[in-house]
Amino acid sequence: DMGGHDTYMHKEISEQADAVDRVLRGRIDDRFSTVHLGGLNLDAREARGIRRVKILGCGTSYHAGMIGAQLIEELARIPADAEPASEFRYRNPVVDPDTLYVAVSQSGETYDVLAAVQELKRKGARVLGVVNVVGSAIAREADGGMYVHAGPEVCVVSTKCFTNTVVAFALLALHLGRIRDLSVSDGKRLIEGLRKLPAQIAEILKTEDEIKKIAEEYAGAQSMMFIGRVRGYPVALEASLKLKEISYIHAEAYPASELKHGPLALIEPALPTVAIVPDDELLEKNRAALEEIKARSGRILAVAHREQEKADHTIVVPKNETELDPILMGIPLQLLAYHTALAMGRDIDKPRNLAKSVTVE
Ligand code: M6R
Numbered sequence: 001d002m003g004g005h006d007t008y009m010h011k012e013i014s015e016q017a018d019a020v021d022r023v024l025r026g027r028i029d030d031r032f033s034t035v036h037l038g039g040l041n042l043d044a045r046e047a048r049g050i051r052r053v054k055i056l057g058c059g060t061s062y063h064a065g066m067i068g069a070q071l072i073e074e075l076a077r078i079p080a081d082a083e084p085a086s087e088f089r090y091r092n093p094v095v096d097p098d099t100l101y102v103a104v105s106q107s108g109e110t111y112d113v114l115a116a117v118q119e120l121k122r123k124g125a126r127v128l129g130v131v132n133v134v135g136s137a138i139a140r141e142a143d144g145g146m147y148v149h150a151g152p153e154v155c156v157v158s159t160k161c162f163t164n165t166v167v168a169f170a171l172l173a174l175h176l177g178r179i180r181d182l183s184v185s186d187g188k189r190l191i192e193g194l195r196k197l198p199a200q201i202a203e204i205l206k207t208e209d210e211i212k213k214i215a216e217e218y219a220g221a222q223s224m225m226f227i228g229r230v231r232g233y234p235v236a237l238e239a240s241l242k243l244k245e246i247s248y249i250h251a252e253a254y255p256a257s258e259l260k261h262g263p264l265a266l267i268e269p270a271l272p273t274v275a276i277v278p279d280d281e282l283l284e285k286n287r288a289a290l291e292e293i294k295a296r297s298g299r300i301l302a303v304a305h306r307e308q309e310k311a312d313h314t315i316v317v318p319k320n321e322t323e324l325d326p327i328l329m330g331i332p333l334q335l336l337a338y339h340t341a342l343a344m345g346r347d348i349d350k351p352r353n354l355a356k357s358v359t360v361e
Pocket of ligand 1: 109157245356
């Protein structure tokens with residue numbers, strides 16, 4: 001049942017305020033300015049003993065894991081990184097007993113992720129699952145974890161699950177942070193930020209008409225560039241994947257800082273750039289990148305917290321706490337991919353060559 005929407009993708013994008021409300025529900029502990037995550041099966045002493053966090057996933061879940069790794073490093077100050085599960089399992093990785101492994105999967109059935117989890121368990125590692133589908137293979141195989149509670153996702157491309165997975169990682173990072181060195185006041189600040197998310201998502205969704213107009217302008221492009229820095233880079237990667245999957249427009253995502261090391265050679269009027277430009281400590285650096293692109297007559301769409309004068313269009317998103325900003329900046333770009341594909345007459349819910357869950361090697 002599409003509930004009045006023309007596609008599941010549109011329905012699922014529209015459900016995100018409620019979905020985020022669900023992942024937060026019952027988990028916030030105001031007394032200690034932290035969050036409760038009962039299913040982790042990880043006590044405080046064990047949590048303090050973690051020396052690294054390694055996050056494994058594929059596709060969109062990998063991108064959510066990249067943001068998760070940044071959140072864990074930032075809030076809990078534990079070295080963390082994300083890697084595609086498929087790469088990890090084929091390279092005979094060093095499995096370390098002081099590392100917490102986290103497997104991320106919407107379906108909980110992706111074979112590459114499941115195989116990585118099984119290999120890790122065979123070697124005695126501790127593995128948590130961040131999964132949407134309750135009772136799925138990865139959820140059962142993991143030592144503990146958290147459900148992202150996005151509700152059923154039918155469209156082949158993931159939208160609301162991406163957003164909810166990132167919020168789930170923010171909760172995990174806050175939880176680990178408050179067991180370690182994150183202060184009460186930072187805990188409070190982030191909890192307030194988390195509570196604001198559903199209303200801010202609703203606000204973003206109201207700008208759909210504006211995004212649709214921009215999408216119709218870009219619909220004919222041969223190729224598009226996506227750039228972001230630090231927190232914005234995984235957002236750029238995910239937005240570029242979304243566009244590729246449903247519009248079949250070729251897209252590349254680069255850290256903005258890498259532009260001058262090669263991809264700047266591609267910039268010309270026919271290659272539009274989507275730039276993630278949050279109001280954070282890197283704002284001036286990002287503005288300089290926009291100038292570089294403008295100097296080569298590149299068209300720019302900025303996703304930012306305020307109008308960017310170097311950009312041809314700016315989608316302004318509401319500001320949250322800096323650490324949580326990437327959660328919101330991805331949402332307008334889901335709509336951008338959607339309306340671009342729609343303008344091109346694509347079969348949005350069932351893009352060619354793709355399956356909802358990849359249960360084979
Ligand atoms: O179910 P999973 O999260 O494990 O799926 C992983 C990827 O196959 C999935 O995210 C894929 O990239 C989607 N088509 C993204 O829109």
